[in-house]
Amino acid sequence: MCLAVPGRVLDIGEKDGTRMATVDFGGVQKEVCLEYLPDLQVGEYAIVHVGFALQRLDEESAKQTLELFAQLGMLQEEFGDPWEQAAAVGGDPWPFTDDPDLEPGPASEPAPALAAPQEEGRP
Amino acid sequence: MKYIEEFQDPDLARRLLDDIHATVTRPWALMEVCGGQTHTIIRHGIDQLLPEQVELIHGPGCPVCVTPLEVIDKALEIASRPDVIFCSFGDMLRVPGTGRDLFQVRSEGGDVRVVYSPLDALRIAQQNPKRQVVFFGIGFETTAPPNAMTVHQAKKLGIPNFSLLVSHVRVPPAIEAIMRSPSCRVQGFLAAGHVCSVMGVREYPELAARHRVPIVVTGFEPLDILEGVRRAVRQLERGEHTVDNAYARAVRPEGNPAALAMLEDVFEVTDRAWRGIGVIPDSGWRLSERYRDFDAEHRFSVTGINTLEPAECRSGEVLQGLLKPHECEAFGTLCTPRSPLGATMVSSEGACAAYYLYRRLELGTVPSAKAANPAVAAPTAASAPLEASPVV
Numbered sequence: 288m289c290l291a292v293p294g295r296v297l298d299i300g301e302k303d304g305t306r307m308a309t310v311d312f313g314g315v316q317k318e319v320c321l322e323y324l325p326d327l328q329v330g331e332y333a334i335v336h337v338g339f340a341l342q343r344l345d346e347e348s349a350k351q352t353l354e355l356f357a358q359l360g361m362l363q364e365e366f367g368d369p370w371e372q373a374a375a376v377g378g379d380p381w382p383f384t385d386d387p388d389l390e391p392g393p394a395s396e397p398a399p400a401l402a403a404p405q406e407e408g409r410p
Numbered sequence: 411m412k413y414i415e416e417f418q419d420p421d422l423a424r425r426l427l428d429d430i431h432a433t434v435t436r437p438w439a440l441m442e443v444c445g446g447q448t449h450t451i452i453r454h455g456i457d458q459l460l461p462e463q464v465e466l467i468h469g470p471g472c473p474v475c476v477t478p479l480e481v482i483d484k485a486l487e488i489a490s491r492p493d494v495i496f497c498s499f500g501d502m503l504r505v506p507g508t509g510r511d512l513f514q515v516r517s518e519g520g521d522v523r524v525v526y527s528p529l530d531a532l533r534i535a536q537q538n539p540k541r542q543v544v545f546f547g548i549g550f551e552t553t554a555p556p557n558a559m560t561v562h563q564a565k566k567l568g569i570p571n572f573s574l575l576v577s578h579v580r581v582p583p584a585i586e587a588i589m590r591s592p593s594c595r596v597q598g599f600l601a602a603g604h605v606c607s608v609m610g611v612r613e614y615p616e617l618a619a620r621h622r623v624p625i626v627v628t629g630f631e632p633l634d635i636l637e638g639v640r641r642a643v644r645q646l647e648r649g650e651h652t653v654d655n656a657y658a659r660a661v662r663p664e665g666n667p668a669a670l671a672m673l674e675d676v677f678e679v680t681d682r683a684w685r686g687i688g689v690i691p692d693s694g695w696r697l698s699e700r701y702r703d704f705d706a707e708h709r710f711s712v713t714g715i716n717t718l719e720p721a722e723c724r725s726g727e728v729l730q731g732l733l734k735p736h737e738c739e740a741f742g743t744l745c746t747p748r749s750p751l752g753a754t755m756v757s758s759e760g761a762c763a764a765y766y767l768y769r770r771l772e773l774g775t776v777p778s779a780k781a782a783n784p785a786v787a788a789p790t791a792a793s794a795p796l797e798a799s800p801v802v
Contacts, residue, residue, distance in 0.1 A: 290446040290604065290630060290759075291552065291604050291607070303563065303567055304566070305563065317526060317527075318527075318529075319527075320527070320529060320556070320559065322559055322668065322672075323555060323559075323666050323668045323669045323672075324666070324668075325668065334604070334607060334660055336552050336553065336556065336604065337499065337526065337527050337528065337553060337556045338526055338527025338528070338529055338530070338556060339527070339555065339556040339559065341552070341555070341604070341607050341608055341666055341669065342607040342608075342660050342661070342662070342666060344659060344660055345659060348659045348660075351418065351631075352631065354418075355418055355631055359453070364758055366526075369499075369500025369501075369503060369524040370500075370503070370513075370516075370524065372500065373500065373503035373504050373513050374513070376504050376747050376748065376756060377504060377513060377747075377748055378748050379513065379517070380517075383516065383517055
């Protein structure tokens with residue numbers, strides 16, 4: 288949660304009197320608040336934490352970090368389905384039976400993030 | 411230097427390691443403060459690539475892990491109420507309170523929602539004016555400014571049904587507490603890069619001078635860690651103890667002035683209990699008087715909670731760098747990600763989770779705490795000695 292992810296500003300607007308942007312994180316786009324970096328411009332990179340741009344980053348550093356995060360599965364951890372990840376960690380059924388948009392059913396195979404140790408790389 | 415080919419830039423990694431090997435003449439113990447750094451270190455086996463004399467001690471820098479059990483239990487209690495929509499970041503879902511977690515509250519019918527940003531929780535409050543929306547505001551100096559801005563917005567926009575359950579913590583008092591501990595072995599710190607992106611480095615020179623420890627602001631990529639270690643070891647060998655910024659691409663010395671101003675407006679410093687560690691003076695933030703109406707603890711009467719920390723859990727010692735995760739008897743047996751005793755086993759930045767995920771462990775069928783329920787019985791790890799870590 289403390290690890291901010293670099294992203295590139297795609298467009299800038301205003302919402303409820305607050306400066307907001309659409310930011311691209313290696314293919315995933317999120318709405319991001321620019322109040323803490325008010326002079327950030329379209330095309331620039333910044334490190335973004337829980338929807339807030341916190342500090343500028345040069346393009347090369349940003350791209351290298353994004354590439355590394357993708358390799359490490361951290362983008363999945365940050366932007367994937369948190370309930371699915373939590374279910375995988377605990378081995379619990381997912382989705383919940385009262386989810387209106389989802390078919391109830393057993394948990395899928397534990398997947399990313401904090402699932403039990405993966406088979407690959409084992410002795 | 412096995413596995414070094416897996417580094418993003420193996421040649422640079424080798425040069426940094428060569429330089430560290432050439433510099434070290436005596437044993438040194440360094441603490442990486444950030445849990446993200448711990449995961450990088452364990453995942454890439456950096457601790458095993460370093461000279462034997464350089465020991466990396468894992469610090470308390472996982473906000474999920476240090477959130478006190480009492481606050482988790484309050485969150486569970488509030489989230490269980492039928493008139494409440496409880497919003498949280500995803501990494502809190504599996505953190506064990508006394509006997510259950512947020513995932514279980516949701517499965518029992520509680521309206522628990524995961525948001526990407528605290529502003530999403532504010533939006534949910536706007537869309538559900540007849541219900542109370544509570545956001546779980548935990549985290550270090552990186553997360554506090556977004557939460558501060560959200561409360562500021564709630565006040566500005568007049569959204570009465572939004573509140574924050576606050577448990578923010580600050581890094582410098584934790585460093586102070588670690589250095590004051592009689593059992594402290596730490597001789598240098600790798601400071602958490604993203605915390606410094608917000609706070610700058612102004613809080614560190616006095617700490618470094620008073621305790622005579624080098625403090626090197628460090629990122630969390632493998633090469634960042636090696637560079638942080640290299641600079642810290644160089645200082646120690648020379649008898650220096652200054653603040654050094656090895657993460658200049660993301661950290662300005664002054665931090666982020668706008669974020670600092672908002673923090674000062676919305677929060678005030680308070681004593682804070684750290685899970686497994688105890689109360690550290692001035693180590694937290696709470697909402698200042700102007701924003702007290704948005705404090706969930708004032709809005710909801712949450713009393714009569716009896717917290718019960720598992721006696722076998724030694725995460726407090728892990729968080730203070732006094733114990734390595736695999737040295738805990740419960741590690742991988744009584745305590746696994748599926749059946750955690752403490753938050754350090756389930757947080758994405760927890761030290762125990764890092765060891766469980768990335769170290770090679772002999773799998774066996776050891777009875778776990780929840781073995782009576784096959785649905786949650788976890789693959790467990792025997793207490794075999796840890797081998798070298800591959801890069802997965």
